[in-house]
Amino acid sequence: MRIDIISAVPELLESPLNYSILKRAQDNGLVEIRVHNLREYSTNKHRRVDDYAFGFSAGMVLQIEPIERIISLLKSERIYDDVIYTSPDGEKFDQKMANRMSMSQNLIILCGHYKGIDHRIREHLITKEISIGDFVLTGGELPAAMMTDAIVRLIPGAIGDEMSALSDSFQDNLLAPPVYTRPAEYKGWKVPDILLSGHQAKVEEWMHQQSVERTKLLRPDLLN
Numbered sequence: 001m002r003i004d005i006i007s008a009v010p011e012l013l014e015s016p017l018n019y020s021i022l023k024r025a026q027d028n029g030l031v032e033i034r035v036h037n038l039r040e041y042s043t044n045k046h047r048r049v050d051d052y053a054f055g056f057s058a059g060m061v062l063q064i065e066p067i068e069r070i071i072s073l074l075k076s077e078r079i080y081d082d083v084i085y086t087s088p089d090g091e092k093f094d095q096k097m098a099n100r101m102s103m104s105q106n107l108i109i110l111c112g113h114y115k116g117i118d119h120r121i122r123e124h125l126i127t128k129e130i131s132i133g134d135f136v137l138t139g140g141e142l143p144a145a146m147m148t149d150a151i152v153r154l155i156p157g158a159i160g161d162e163m164s165a166l167s168d169s170f171q172d173n174l175l176a177p178p179v180y181t182r183p184a185e186y187k188g189w190k191v192p193d194i195l196l197s198g199h200q201a202k203v204e205e206w207m208h209q210q211s212v213e214r215t216k217l218l219r220p221d222l223l224n
Contacts, residue, residue: 059115086140090129111140
């Protein structure tokens with residue numbers, strides 16, 4: 001898989017994309033992540049990529065030309081499954097979407113910034129708009145990093161125990177069950193006896209029951 005991220009502030013992506021699972025996945029050749037500085041595609045001598053909005057609207061808007069230039073260049077080099085725009089009014093990102101996108105070959109993620117991007121980009125070049133929640137951030141870099149993490153960790157080989165990803169919260173519309181580790185007792189706080197029993201079938205039944213109960217209590221909307 002290859003993920004190309006376009007940003008006017010690429011420095012915001014340096015740390016989250018180069019540690020832990022994302023770094024190992026790249027080092028092992030499972031994914032190629034490229035961050036493109038939008039300012040390098042500006043024809044302005046000051047590398048400016050934003051301008052005032054038409055219609056007396058407040059805030060600055062990312063210009064159409066540098067965005068179109070980088071997207072067109074990337075699309076001339078390979079075929080992309082989707083050209084994604086991180087937007088607060090996009091489709092809500094969730095685990096099911098991450099599952100589907102983890103099977104993609106190539107993705108472009110365009111990070112919004114300032115007041116947004118020239119709407120003609122959204123009309124003519126973007127194939128999917130994604131939001132990570134009903135709130136507004138300064139830019140789309142953090143959502144892009146979060147989506148990339150959620151997608152890449154699902155690629156076979158990205159994490160040591162592939163079954164671990166399949167038991168994460170939301171994979172089956174249930175929250176994950178409680179987890180414990182050693183010591184079995186600490187200051188009188190004990191691990192449930194069933195987890196120490198060594199009886200796999202009963203443990204799995206208990207874990208499923210806990211997932212259902214936690215989901216009913218904390219996220220009943222997932223059961224609808």
